[in-house]
Amino acid sequence: MDWLIWTGAAVSLAGVGALVWCILFAMRARREARDEIDLRARLQHAVLVNFGALAVSVLGLMMVVVGIFMS
Template sequence: MDYLIWAGAAVSLVGLAGIVWCILSVSRAKRDGLDDEALRKRLQSIVGINLGALFVSVIGLMMVVLGIML
């Protein structure tokens, strides 16, 4: 089940890259000095991507655990 462990690690890294992208996007949005409404709109679009990245990361970690158990 080596392939499941490595595939899960790769999927987790993709999720982690998405989370890092979200962090950088939020810090860039705050640095732009937008008004409240524009900042809220931009952050709402980032939240969906953040949740998706967390989901992908969790799926990858599940794959790793499953590969270790098998």
């Protein structure tokens, strides 16, 4: 079950990478926003990506835990 652990770690790392992207995207959006409506639209997109990244990260961590229990 080593493959499940390493695959889960890679999936979790991809989720963390997407979280970092969300942080950088939100900081850039706050700097570059022309008005409040533009900022709100950009941050709503960031929130959707953030939830997806959290789900991917949790899925990867669950794969690691299952892989450890099955070893």
